[in-house]
Amino acid sequence: GENVEQHPSTLSVQEGDSAVIKCTYSDSASNYFPWYKQELGKGPQLIIDIRSNVGEKKDQRIAVTLNKTAKHFSLHITETQPEDSAVYFCAATSIGGYQKVTFGTGTKLQVIP
Amino acid sequence: GAGVSQSPSNKVTEKGKDVELRCDPISGHTALYWYRQSLGQGLEFLIYFQGNSAPDKSGLPSDRFSAERTGGSVSTLTIQRTQQEDSAVYLCASSRLVSRGQETQYFGPGTRLLVL
Numbered sequence: 001g002e003n004v005e006q007h008p009s010t011l012s013v014q015e016g017d018s019a020v021i022k023c024t025y026s027d028s029a030s031n032y033f034p035w036y037k038q039e040l041g042k043g044p045q046l047i048i049d050i051r052s053n054v055g056e057k058k059d060q061r062i063a064v065t066l067n068k069t070a071k072h073f074s075l076h077i078t079e080t081q082p083e084d085s086a087v088y089f090c091a092a093t094s095i096g097g098y099q100k101v102t103f104g105t106g107t108k109l110q111v112i113p
Numbered sequence: 114g115a116g117v118s119q120s121p122s123n124k125v126t127e128k129g130k131d132v133e134l135r136c137d138p139i140s141g142h143t144a145l146y147w148y149r150q151s152l153g154q155g156l157e158f159l160i161y162f163q164g165n166s167a168p169d170k171s172g173l174p175s176d177r178f179s180a181e182r183t184g185g186s187v188s189t190l191t192i193q194r195t196q197q198e199d200s201a202v203y204l205c206a207s208s209r210l211v212s213r214g215q216e217t218q219y220f221g222p223g224t225r226l227l228v229l
Contacts, residue, residue, distance in 0.1 A: 034217060043204050043220035044156070089156065093216065100169065101218060105155040
């Protein structure tokens with residue numbers, strides 16, 4: 001089955017700096033890679049996703065890149081703000097009998113004002 | 114425009130008791146997932162329902178765990194004879210299959226279970 005690794009597990013940045021979270025996956029058949037943000041006491045919420053036919057996608061301060069050859073994808077947050085502090089999860093879907101999603105172990109991002 | 118809802122939001126129970134956790138998916142979503150998240154940990158897949166297909170129960174940790182989805186909508190996760198290690202946040206998610214292998218899951222707020 002699919003295996004998703006996520007690094008780093010924790011990340012502290014100064015407000016205004018950029019943050020990068022990296023994930024690798026094992027199943028070359030995976031073709032959809034969502035990123036979720038989980039704030040304290042809440043369920044994860046989708047913030048951006050990328051499909052295998054695209055190498056990069058950007059939404060305001062958030063961007064995701066995908067390298068299918070190397071089987072890794074990354075989340076980039078620019079001009080970080082205190083409200084970006086949360087746990088971020090990457091995920092990948094592996095085509096099988098259905099679309100089971102495998103999540104990374106999460107990155108706790110702290111933006112220091 | 115309601116999202117995924119879960120109830121109760123918090124549940125405290127005694128070891129050995131049974132608990133039922135409820136999930137109301139977004140209307141029209143055919144897929145429903147249950148996950149478990151222990152404190153500071155990632156998401157552990159438990160079970161998946163898709164339409165009328167047989168559910169994927171491969172993630173259930175023991176036979177004390179079971180889940181049902183009635184009428185293709187509401188789902189109930191039941192934990193029998195709860196143990197302290199069952200304490201966690203139980204998250205439900207639903208999705209509308211966009212295309213094979215590509216879907217977006219929408220999560221509920223979770224049920225925080227504490228077994229004393």
